[in-house]
Amino acid sequence: MLQRFLDPQVLASISSLDLVAKTVVDGFVAGLHRSPTFGFSQEFAEYRQYVEGDDLRHVDWNVFARTERIYLKRFRGETNSQLLILLDTSASMGYTSGNITKLDYGRFMAASLAYLSSGQRDATGLIIFDEDVINYVPPSTRQGQLSRNLHAIEKAEAGKRTDFSKPFMHFQQYLRRRGIVIVISDFYDDPKTICKTVEPLRFHGNEVVLFHLLDPQEIAPKFKDPVLLVDVEDNVAMEVTPEYAKTEYKQKMDQHIQGLRDEAARAGLEYVFMDTSKPLDVGLRNYLAIRQRRM
Amino acid sequence: MGFLAPWFLGGLALLGLPVYIHLLRQYKQTPLPFSSLMFFERRTQSSIKHRRLKYLLLFTLRCLFVFLLVLAFSRPFLKSSAIAGATSGKREIIALDNSFSMRQGDHFAQAKKDALDAVQSLGAGDRGQVITFGGAARLITEMTGDKQALRAAIAGIEPGDDASSYSELSRVLRSTAETQKSDITAEVFTDLQKSSWPASFADARLDAGTKLNIHSYADKAIPNFTVESVDAPRRVFDTKKVRTLATIAGFNTPDATRTVTLIANGKTLESKQVKVPANGRATAEFLTLDAPYGVTKCEVRIDSADAFPDDDRWLFAVERSDPKPALLVHSNGDNASPLYVRTALDAATEAAFTVESQTPEQAAGGTLSKYAFVILSDPGPLPQRLEEEIDKYVQNGGSVLIALGKNAVPGAKLPAAGIQLLQIHTLTLDHERPLTIGQMDNSYSSFGGGQNWDGVDFYQTAKLAFPQDANTRIAARLSDGSPLLVDRKNGEGHIVVFASALDNVANNLPLQPVWLPFIEQTTHEMGGIGAARTNYRVGSYVDLRTATEQNVPVEIIGPDNQRALTLSESAKAATYQFPTQGFYDIRRANGREEMAAVNPDRRESDFTLVTQDTVNLWKNTGVGSFTGTSATSAGNTEEHSEIWWWVLALLAILAVAETVVGDRHLEPVGQQAGRQVEQ
Numbered sequence: 001m002l003q004r005f006l007d008p009q010v011l012a013s014i015s016s017l018d019l020v021a022k023t024v025v026d027g028f029v030a031g032l033h034r035s036p037t038f039g040f041s042q043e044f045a046e047y048r049q050y051v052e053g054d055d056l057r058h059v060d061w062n063v064f065a066r067t068e069r070i071y072l073k074r075f076r077g078e079t080n081s082q083l084l085i086l087l088d089t090s091a092s093m094g095y096t097s098g099n100i101t102k103l104d105y106g107r108f109m110a111a112s113l114a115y116l117s118s119g120q121r122d123a124t125g126l127i128i129f130d131e132d133v134i135n136y137v138p139p140s141t142r143q144g145q146l147s148r149n150l151h152a153i154e155k156a157e158a159g160k161r162t163d164f165s166k167p168f169m170h171f172q173q174y175l176r177r178r179g180i181v182i183v184i185s186d187f188y189d190d191p192k193t194i195c196k197t198v199e200p201l202r203f204h205g206n207e208v209v210l211f212h213l214l215d216p217q218e219i220a221p222k223f224k225d226p227v228l229l230v231d232v233e234d235n236v237a238m239e240v241t242p243e244y245a246k247t248e249y250k251q252k253m254d255q256h257i258q259g260l261r262d263e264a265a266r267a268g269l270e271y272v273f274m275d276t277s278k279p280l281d282v283g284l285r286n287y288l289a290i291r292q293r294r295m
Numbered sequence: 296m297g298f299l300a301p302w303f304l305g306g307l308a309l310l311g312l313p314v315y316i317h318l319l320r321q322y323k324q325t326p327l328p329f330s331s332l333m334f335f336e337r338r339t340q341s342s343i344k345h346r347r348l349k350y351l352l353l354f355t356l357r358c359l360f361v362f363l364l365v366l367a368f369s370r371p372f373l374k375s376s377a378i379a380g381a382t383s384g385k386r387e388i389i390a391l392d393n394s395f396s397m398r399q400g401d402h403f404a405q406a407k408k409d410a411l412d413a414v415q416s417l418g419a420g421d422r423g424q425v426i427t428f429g430g431a432a433r434l435i436t437e438m439t440g441d442k443q444a445l446r447a448a449i450a451g452i453e454p455g456d457d458a459s460s461y462s463e464l465s466r467v468l469r470s471t472a473e474t475q476k477s478d479i480t481a482e483v484f485t486d487l488q489k490s491s492w493p494a495s496f497a498d499a500r501l502d503a504g505t506k507l508n509i510h511s512y513a514d515k516a517i518p519n520f521t522v523e524s525v526d527a528p529r530r531v532f533d534t535k536k537v538r539t540l541a542t543i544a545g546f547n548t549p550d551a552t553r554t555v556t557l558i559a560n561g562k563t564l565e566s567k568q569v570k571v572p573a574n575g576r577a578t579a580e581f582l583t584l585d586a587p588y589g590v591t592k593c594e595v596r597i598d599s600a601d602a603f604p605d606d607d608r609w610l611f612a613v614e615r616s617d618p619k620p621a622l623l624v625h626s627n628g629d630n631a632s633p634l635y636v637r638t639a640l641d642a643a644t645e646a647a648f649t650v651e652s653q654t655p656e657q658a659a660g661g662t663l664s665k666y667a668f669v670i671l672s673d674p675g676p677l678p679q680r681l682e683e684e685i686d687k688y689v690q691n692g693g694s695v696l697i698a699l700g701k702n703a704v705p706g707a708k709l710p711a712a713g714i715q716l717l718q719i720h721t722l723t724l725d726h727e728r729p730l731t732i733g734q735m736d737n738s739y740s741s742f743g744g745g746q747n748w749d750g751v752d753f754y755q756t757a758k759l760a761f762p763q764d765a766n767t768r769i770a771a772r773l774s775d776g777s778p779l780l781v782d783r784k785n786g787e788g789h790i791v792v793f794a795s796a797l798d799n800v801a802n803n804l805p806l807q808p809v810w811l812p813f814i815e816q817t818t819h820e821m822g823g824i825g826a827a828r829t830n831y832r833v834g835s836y837v838d839l840r841t842a843t844e845q846n847v848p849v850e851i852i853g854p855d856n857q858r859a860l861t862l863s864e865s866a867k868a869a870t871y872q873f874p875t876q877g878f879y880d881i882r883r884a885n886g887r888e889e890m891a892a893v894n895p896d897r898r899e900s901d902f903t904l905v906t907q908d909t910v911n912l913w914k915n916t917g918v919g920s921f922t923g924t925s926a927t928s929a930g931n932t933e934e935h936s937e938i939w940w941w942v943l944a945l946l947a948i949l950a951v952a953e954t955v956v957g958d959r960h961l962e963p964v965g966q967q968a969g970r971q972v973e974q
Binding site: 095186215218228229230231233236237245249 | 325326327328329330331332333334335336
């Protein structure tokens with residue numbers, strides 16, 4: 001049952017993105033435990049008698065006035081975690097060999113993460129980019145943040161070509177608190193360049209996760225006949241034989257994936273490879289694992 | 296394998312079309328969008344090969360389609376060895392003479408028996424065909440190895456009444472040799488009559504490879520008397536004025552006296568003795584024919600006392616009726632033309648008409664429908680009522696003879712004819728020579744029998760203007776080229792315009808001998824007497840209907856009192872061929888009933904034989920082997936079995952296959968692009 005709700009083919013038939021996210025997350029996360037730490041937030045947790053050394057700012061003076069006893073008012077602890085989702089909407093993300101494009105898969109992924117983190121009281125932000133920043137939703141825990149994120153994700157459409165360097169230079173200014181940065185992209189670029197571009201995000205104490213989305217046809221193309229392939233980003237056409245696609249292309253793609261994985265590890269980035277024909281739980285599970293590790 | 300229309304093979308050039316479409320035409324490949332080409336390299340060296348292989352099946356189907364289409368048009372045939380093997384035996388034509396002369400003695404029975412023996416002698420693999428040539432040659436069976444069918448066909452042949460013809464037999468043998476494309480053997484069972492031999496020897500020529508075996512049933516010419524012909528009137532109006540002339544012929548006979556008997560409706564009317572000279576002819580004349588009113592079946596019979604009594608009688612039919620009234624309209628002062636016309640008709644052999652003479656005013660008071668014909672003998676201007684009556688009379692099938700003389704009014708239109716009188720030209724004796732007849736259409740009924748118009752002078756003639764169309768026939772012209780006798784069809788009837796008067800003033804025709812036959816034949820034609828024949832020969836044709844009588848049933852009752860025509864023939868047949876002798880009752884579409892007497896061709900009564908030298912020459916024309924273009928030697932004949940329908944069937948299957956395969960390549964672009972990716 002769980003698998004069914006995470007199947008991208010099933011999710012593609014759901015028109016509402018928040019419903020998609022709710023379906024995914026509710027199906028995946030059953031009984032997520034609350035934060036074990038108490039902090040300073042708006043949700044009341046308990047009263048505790050004052051002991052020496054406690055911060056007087058947390059004394060509930062109303063209780064003191066009524067009872068002449070000093071009690072501290074305790075609230076649900078902030079996780080102090082911030083999630084920033086970077087969704088690549090370059091033209092290549094619009095490719096699909098089946099029913100669901102990489103961009104759709106990425107949108108489902110981003111929506112589900114936003115929903116999930118929202119449930120965790122994490123401040124969730126969103127950056128939509130291709131060769132430039134298309135949309136930015138600052139991380140926040142305010143009411144309606146989930147809707148803003150989902151709305152931004154909803155509007156995301158495949159745009160121009162990918163250029164990591166340009167938008168990532170700007171990302172620095174958006175990251176003021178340490179948190180988790182998730183980059184969802186197909187990463188059609190040199191792994192070193194990618195990691196070199198993304199690596200600065202870590203310097204603020206962020207955990208950076210690269211979600212590498214690829215269509216099955218991109219991973220292992222299967223053509224019956226020679227085909228004329230047209231690059232969706234620059235419209236360059238090239239005639240490709242099935243033999244080449246089966247052998248050399250596959251080899252190059254594997255090298256690219258491995259190179260990206262290695263470069264990410266070297267740069268301290270988390271790398272998650274995702275096949276768009278596979279369920280979404282891989283991504284969610286990775287996010288939760290990282291978050292758990294940070295607590 | 297061969298082709299009946301090999302020039303269509305030129306259409307194989309169309310094979311270039313699928314080659315062009317599949318291999319030469321610039322290949323258009325549907326672009327397939329892909330996310331990134333950063334891991335691809337341009338490799339085109341094997342692309343063309345794969346393109347060609349991609350539509351190989353479709354290409355093959357289309358090439359085959361074009362090839363088979365061309366093949367079907369060129370009409371291929373197989374020279375099947377199986378067929379050749381089955382037909383490797385000899386081809387034998389069994390030709391049976393069933394003409395009238397074969398009725399003599401037991402000739403025909405003997406011929407049938409020998410023909411059956413010939414069938415029996417056919418070996419395994421031999422094939423035979425039965426034909427008859429008593430009259431027009433008829434193929435009774437196809438070339439077959441089925442002896443039972445051949446025997447049944449021979450048993451069903453009956454002796455006929457027609458005349459045999461060796462030229463007809465030779466024509467069929469030539470045609471068969473050409474069809475079979477092999478040597479053939481003809482077993483001919485006949486009595487070898489010289490009268491059946493064609494006038495030109497070339498007509499009896501055989502193709503090389505035709506072996507002729509003649510089985511003759513007459514070793515010498517037998518003497519035979521026959522009634523060769525009978526000349527009797529078709530209609531009898533006065534039994535005392537009927538002249539029946541019978542010609543008695545003897546073939547290979549000595550001097551002899553024969554009794555000739557005239558029989559009417561089975562009743563002997565008169566007998567006469569005639570002396571027939573050796574191998575000659577004699578005539579017997581009967582001057583009365585006491586026939587009752589209506590149609591009488593008559594015959595002239597002789598006591599031949601010879602070996603062939605079947606030709607001892609001659610059938611003929613006469614119809615007795617009262618003379619029909621005819622109307623002669625003349626001017627008041629004209630006494631000459633009634634006299635001359637009446638005298639001519641009274642003097643005719645058959646007193647078929649009684650002439651009533653009336654002035655235009657008298658004629659205008661009566662009706663014309665009771666008259667056999669009407670003569671307007673220069674009557675001058677006619678009363679309006681008479682003109683209308685004449686027009687109605689002609690439209691309904693009546694005939695009118697208009698003679699134009701001094702009373703005619705120049706510029707007037709002749710009644711019912713659409714012919715205008717331009718002027719009356721009168722000869723001035725001092726200056727001009729009289730006109731004579733310049734041109735005469737001997738096929739016209741008025742001029743039959745070789746009339747001599749020399750000495751006929753015309754002093755006063757009418758110049759006419761008439762429509763030049765198919766309904767107008769100029770039967771005679773004067774020496775100045777102007778029409779003398781014009782026949783114009785109007786409705787169902789005829790108007791005959793004589794451009795002069797019927798008296799001895801405008802011309803001297805009534806004083807000339809040709810006057811009598813001219814008037815007699817003209818009036819007989821107009822009165823409907825001379826139109827139809829009553830005596831026919833076996834094998835001859837009779838016209839059953841005119842162009843205006845389509846789909847009107849015609850009935851013929853044969854000598855056996857059975858209907859001779861089927862239902863469809865009765866409604867559609869235009870002619871009928873008399874197959875046997877006897878009396879035929881013909882009920883025509885217009886309701887008229889006629890009796891036709893049909894007699895065998897009297898050439899069949901002459902049993903003089905074809906000389907042996909002629910027979911040998913005839914046989915020699917077939918010596919040799921068949922040398923047709925597609926022929927092989929005897930015993931190894933090839934037959935063509937056309938296979939174009941198999942080709943068409945294959946073509947239909949190919950068309951379906953091409954549609955199915957082609958459909959896969961004609962789907963929408965998106966669908967096609969998606970299909971390029973192997974799922």
